[in-house]
Amino acid sequence: MTTLSTPRTDLDALADTYDEQGYVLVKGLLTPEEAAEYRARSHELIASLDRKDDPTWEAAASVAMGQKTSLQHLHDAQFYDAAYTRLLTDPRFTDVAAAVLRTPDVQLHHTKMFIKPPENGSPFPAHQDHPFFPHTHHRVAAAIFHFDDAPEVKGCVRIAPGSHREGPREHSEEGGFHLPDFPMDQLEPMEAEAGDVLFFTYLTVHSSGVNVSDEARTTWLVQFRDPADPPLTTQHDHSLGQGLMLAGSDPTGRAGTA
Template sequence: MTMKELEGRMNEISPARFYRDNGYALVKSLISADEARAYREECHALLARLRPSDPTWGSARRIAGGGATELRHCHDAQFYSAAFARLIVDPRFTDVAAELMGSGNVQLHHTKIFVKPAEKGSPFPMHQDAAHFPHTRHTVGAAIFHFDDAPEEKGCVRVVPGSHRRGPLPHVEEGGWHLPPSRWPLEEAVPVEARAGDVLFLSYLTVHGSGVNRSDEARTTLLVQFRDPEDLPAEDVHGSRGQGMMLRGIDPLAGR
């Protein structure tokens, strides 16, 4: 199915139904363009205050054809700026997350700002987030807030619709933690172009990646990973300062 056909299908049914069927859902204009612009400025101001770090995977260089690329990021953004603390508890976001999971309770796993610089923003090979922090019930989802437009030339997210139904897949550790590129080529995945203010929701089992930003403008996003609080980690492999914070509802396991 082409992206145009998928978009038509997304408009015909609820985001929750589309998410269950395809493993992702793009929610248009969840925040306004003006809000997105303000958050973009907040992201870049925050990164300017921090010591630069580049989390580009070694395997990403091969996708980029061997050319030098870079990525800027920040974990746990809400600990550095109150603007992000407000955003992750905004009911416009948490109500959608709850509907997609089928649970009234939404718990934070972690947040991360990603900026792909203009003309050389690093790609991500195809992978499942589940490989990085597996859970027992697989309710974990991601919300990617777009703070500027993300057309294909800016290295937008690419997905394999329905791949979440295959469950956890074996990943290659060398050069990152990703799926074998020969079996999961980035260019064959469906590009999910987005506008500033759109939020892309993904199951952590959905196979996805993203291309190189070859445009003349940075691509700026905030990643929020969330879960049902009753979905416990299968392995203690991913620490974050904010993990366990309730974004909506309650933690039924608290105190047990």
């Protein structure tokens, strides 16, 4: 028998909100002290790698009104530091991940760390994650761990509640998959505090703003799925550790392979 880190009734309520709205913001999943430690580690890690590449989407320029913005990122942080590996299997995270997927089995798809620098941290245009890695039954989700506060001025994530219900949308492929005509006023700012984790489906339309504050915004995005949901393409199957079981077991016996 497993012990849940959050009472079953609370998990069911989170899962109901997720089904209804396409997202759920879990407050204080990490303590402020843990979030501060992960923030420091993330900044040290990215600084130590001295990366020069900038993953800002070309299509982000339209959100930034043509202003030059920048972004720092790192895929697969769990391959650099075991602290991130521990987070991947932390029951406070996996219990919610399993609850929203409504299966005990949670499998890793990939992870991405983002540091949005102060004053000009890059935005993300409106999009669903679906076109990047479509799956048969759409049982794929993201969890964004906030390692510092993300008010609107820091370019917090914005979500269109209920937008997942219409299923996959036709995306423009110019400058990164995005939805140039999606009404901006439907995207609600998901202001978060250090330690909060935002869960949303890969069909939920989301975006984020420019960080115009004087502090960095530091997040870690974990994309996860139900292992029983086969991917439809191999375009995003190169991530290190993809297929790792974070909770439960893989009923397909595919050991993470499509």
